Amino acid sequence: NYIQVWNEPNIFPEWGNRPVDPSGYLALLQVAYIRAKAANPNVRVLSAPLAITLGEGWSADSPDWRYMNDLDYLEALYQAGAKNYFDILSANAFGLKYTPDDPPNPNQLNFQRVALARQVMEKYGDANKAVWINEYGWNAAPLDFPNDKLIWGRVPEQQQADYTVRGIEQARNAWP
Helix, strand or coil: CCEEEECCCEHHHHHHHCCHHHHHHHHHHCCCCHHHHHCCCCCCCEECCCCCCCCCCCCCCCCEEEEEEEEHHHHHHHHHHHHHHEEEEEEEEEEECCCCCCCCCCCCCCCCCCHHHHHHHHHHHCCEEEEEEEEEEEECCEEEEEEEECCCCCHHHHHHHHHHHHHHHEEEEECC
């Protein structure tokens, strides 16, 4: 009764090792939505959760995105008309190295980034649509994992557990 259409299409490796393309994902989403609803009118279609990223890989010399900022990607989807082709927004809520209490900030990748995605939804009149968390958590990489490979930071395991509970409590109390 539920389908999710793709995963993290805003990053090169998840979009088939080719340049990121919001309009290409929208075309896929439209076909999937229409065919899924034709097969089962009660099916609920989830958008692909986007990889939280500030984006990289674009320049004036190379207009192809390798990693497109998730908020910009979501904005591009809404501008292209994606609102009518999913029933639930799927999102990733990673805290990485930040606390669940760190405020939403478009220049920071943290748990509260979901609130910024919600603002994009509201901007396009989609406030009544649910947001479901697809991937969630904090990075508690093993201590023997090399620091130079920890691009997302690290928190101790106990802190990971505490943040996980606090994040759920915060979402329940603060997010509609």
